[in-house]
Amino acid sequence: MRRIRYHSHGGPEVLTLEEVPAPVPEKGQVLIRAEAIGANFVDTQLRRGMIQTELYRRPLPRPLTGDVVGTVEAVGPDADPDLIGRRVAAASEDAFGDLVLVDEPGLVRVPDGLDIGTAGALPMMAPVALGALRAGRPARGETVLVHSAAGAIGHLAVQLAKVLGAGTVIATASTAAKLDFARAQGADAGVDYTDEDWPQQVRAASSGGVDVVLDAVGGDIMRRSLDVLAPYGRLVTYGAASGELGAVPVADLFALRSVTGFSLLAAYAADPERARKDQAELTSYATRGLLRAAVHARLPLTETPEVHRLLESRAQLGRVLVVP
Ligand SMILES: NC(=O)c1ccc[n+]([C@@H]2O[C@H](COP(=O)([O-])OP(=O)(O)OC[C@H]3O[C@@H](n4cnc5c(N)ncnc54)[C@H](OP(=O)(O)O)[C@@H]3O)[C@@H](O)[C@H]2O)c1
Known part of the structure; x- marks a missing residue:
């Protein structure tokens, strides 16, 4: 599978497409085949090495965060096998790839018919x-x-x-x-x-x-x-x-x-139950048409540096999606 990493801090050009074996879900994990990944502005700052607070410090090489929407392809031990084939969304610190591993408790079950932009907004934005x-x-x-x-x-x-x-x-x-x-x-x-x-x-x-x-x-x-x-x-x-x-x-x-x-x-570290309550509330707004996420652009995974250039140009109206 393909994924994105950066091995040094710098401009969008440090974002590198790599070919690696498909990951195998471990205990409590779920493997999602990505349909789309919502990009986060904060990654442009992390990529430049601008943010050094404890909460966000990670070693290099570093992946990109994002919200993945896709279909569950495999589940690890202890994860619900009925999830296989289900359309889900989840936030991940390693989101830019064809296949994305997430912990089952963080999954949002996407309601039938929900558009991809709004589905991708439910985990984090x-x-x-x-x-x-x-x-x-x-x-x-x-x-x-x-x-x-x-x-x-x-x-x-x-x-x-x-x-x-x-x-x-x-x-x-x-x-x-x-x-x-x-x-x-x-x-x-x-x-x-x-x-x-x-x-x-x-x-x-x-x-x-x-x-x-x-x-x-x-x-x-x-x-x-x-x-x-x-x-x-x-x-x-x-x-x-x-x-x-x-x-x-x-x-x-x-x-x-x-x-x-x-x-x-x-907020979720202080109250782990809160994530579930937020999801239920926001999913209800989304299915009632009260909450709709706008998609500014959809670019292929190979153009991830262009996604970061776009975010840094401040041009986006709503979310930029990467489509593997
Ligand atoms: N607290 C949390 O849990 C949490 C979680 C995720 C993200 N965030 C933060 O939420 C903010 C919004 O994230 P987002 O992904 O939704 O990004 P976004 O709003 O789509 O993009 C950032 C926006 O910031 C504005 N901006 C102002 N000064 C800027 C500058 N010097 N350079 C670039 N942009 C500038 C721009 O809008 P204008 O052109 O209209 O000024 C730009 O479009 C970020 O600061 C992010 O770090 C917080």
């Missing part, structure tokens, strides 16, 4: 969007601001904010086309956060300030987001796509603002 939103404790009717709202997680967060009962949802992104896309996901207003006065534009759209901000851009965008919060407003930080984590001046919190962090890995 949609749970991150849901978890980040819930970390902001949005009450019905409150105003929610979603940064980088045209991205893979961002556009799902816009949809889920509405599902959870948000009042006004404000989207930010870097181009007019992305803002149109975010409005099509249900956002009530769009603000280009490359404009210097974007906080004023957000305040104008929010009448009285924002109750919950979801931010995975970091840096200046995260820091200036504090200024758009209403009294008792909450900023949820769950990533740093800009490459800068940013700092929160404690004095800025005195105006009744709070900042909280969210990581899916940490």
Whole structure:
């Protein structure tokens, strides 16, 4: 089978296609023949060696993370043999290959007829969007601001904010086309956060300030987001796509603002039952047509470097899929 690895940190060209024997599932594992793999932006930063936090540190050579959708081809000892032939989705730290090994408990059974983009969002992207939103404790009717709202997680967060009962949802992104896309996901207003006065534009759209901000851009965008919060407003930080984590001046919190962090890995480590509950909730939204993941492009596995170039160009509206 073919798979992708990088043996050194660097640009997209370090991504290497390798031919290796098919893996054999061990105890509790399942082998999936990949139909499509959803790419993750964070891998572009990991590939460049930009992220050195303990949570993400792994040795080289390193595979790419992603969400695989496909059919179970084989199961290991103790895994359910009835899964063979079943269409499933799962997140994996070694997702870019013709065949992908995953642990059975992490599997999502894809409902019949669900489109491939939405199926691929169920293991990780949609749970991150849901978890980040819930970390902001949005009450019905409150105003929610979603940064980088045209991205893979961002556009799902816009949809889920509405599902959870948000009042006004404000989207930010870097181009007019992305803002149109975010409005099509249900956002009530769009603000280009490359404009210097974007906080004023957000305040104008929010009448009285924002109750919950979801931010995975970091840096200046995260820091200036504090200024758009209403009294008792909450900023949820769950990533740093800009490459800068940013700092929160404690004095800025005195105006009744709070900042909280969210990581899916940490959330599921703290409460292993939560993954199952998230899946049930999100699958229900998906089958009822309340949650739909947009697919920006589908590229072959051989063009994985091109996938990373695309993600780094910030062009994607929704998710980029690799099709083996
Ligand atoms: N906490 C968790 O558990 C968790 C799990 C998975 C991912 N994440 C994080 O969630 C974020 C979104 O991930 P995703 O896969 O859905 O990516 P994505 O949103 O599809 O892509 C990243 C977006 O970030 C924006 N961006 C802002 N500054 C940028 C810069 N300097 N360079 C490149 N992009 C920039 C771009 O949108 P604009 O062009 O509109 O600015 C870009 O499209 C990432 O920060 C990722 O690390 C967190």
